[in-house]
Amino acid sequence: MSSFISASPIVQSPPRSAVRLTDVRKTYRSGRTRVTALDHISVTLTPGSxxxxxxxxxxxxxxxxxxxxGLDQPTRGSVWLGETEITALKPKARSVFRRDNVGFVFQAYNLMAALTVEQNVTLPLLLARRRTDRTRLEYVLAAVGLADKRDRRPAELSGGQQQRVAIARALITKPHAVFADEPTGALDSRSARQVLDLLRRATTExxxxxxxxxHDPVAAAHADRVLFLADGRLVGHMDSPTVAAVTNHMTHLGEW
Known part of the structure; x- marks a missing residue:
């Protein structure tokens, strides 16, 4: 897979924080019982982390x-993406902000089967009625190693390649942050490593x-920092994680 192009587009100085949660609490009702999913979460993530x-x-x-x-609204507390408090936005405005400023990568690739690689990548721009910056498109396709597969459809790609399309789609809008939920869960070990290396390089380059x-210590070891949750609370963090250290910590949390 090709490396990122060195001549990246010039960007403005980033805000002090890319993602900030302050005293976030989320509760649900299950019958007569109130379930606390998140309990007083406060965390700040720096740009490029x-x-x-x-x-x-x-x-x-x-x-x-x-x-x-911004996919779900906390019961209380505030969430900021860059300089925007998304918890203060009305649902429609939050949806528009999310579309234009947030990238998503899930375990399911969520690609449109009838569209080509290029069309899938540029779909967020189409939905936002924004013109495609061809320089940015070429840059992103080369970054994920799919410049020569732009005209193929998802069924013609491997699982790892489809996930790389999803990552390119997440990067095309230059989002404040990319959120990935178990992005390697459906991949073999080689494809998973390629996807994780790509996410790693997206931050460094x-x-x-x-x-x-x-849930995978190998995946977590690609990150700068690991946040550990238990019963809806932040119970620790680890900088410069290793597979062994993460595995040991998760054992103490009762994961295995």
Whole structure:
């Protein structure tokens, strides 16, 4: 897979934080019972950082990701993406902001089968009625190693290649942050490594902020920092993680 092009587009100085959650709490009702999914979460992620979120099943990882990305609204607290408090936006405005400023990568690739690679990548621009910057498009396609497959459709690609299309689609709008929910969960080990290397390089070479939920210590070891959740609370973090250190920490949290 080709490396990122060195002559990246000039960007303005980033805001002090790319993602900021302050005293975020999320509760649900289940019958007569109130369930707390997130309990007083406060965290600040700097621009150009790669953060992994880990914890036992049901600890609130995906809920945290969805609240941070504007897919779900916290019960209380504030969420900022760049200089915008998305929790203060009305639903329609939040949806528009999310479309224009947030990138998503999920375990399911969510590609349109009838569209080509290039059309799938530029779909967010089409939906936003924005013109495609051809220089940016060429840049992103080369970055993910799919410049020679732009006219192929998803069925003609491997799972790893489809996930790289999804990453290119997430990067095309120059988002404040890319949120990835188990992005390697459906991939073999070789394809997973390629996708993780791509996300890693997106931060180091593009200055892209990436937030990834994962259950895999190997995936988490690609990040700059790992945040650990348990019972909806942040219970620790690890900088410069290694597979062994993450595995050991997760064992103490009762994951295995």
């Amino acid at each position: 790669f953060t992994a979120i880990m914890g036992p099943s049901g600890c609130g990882k995906s809920t945290l990701l969805h609240c941070a990305a 593009l200055g892209q902020t990436v937030v990834m939920v994962t």
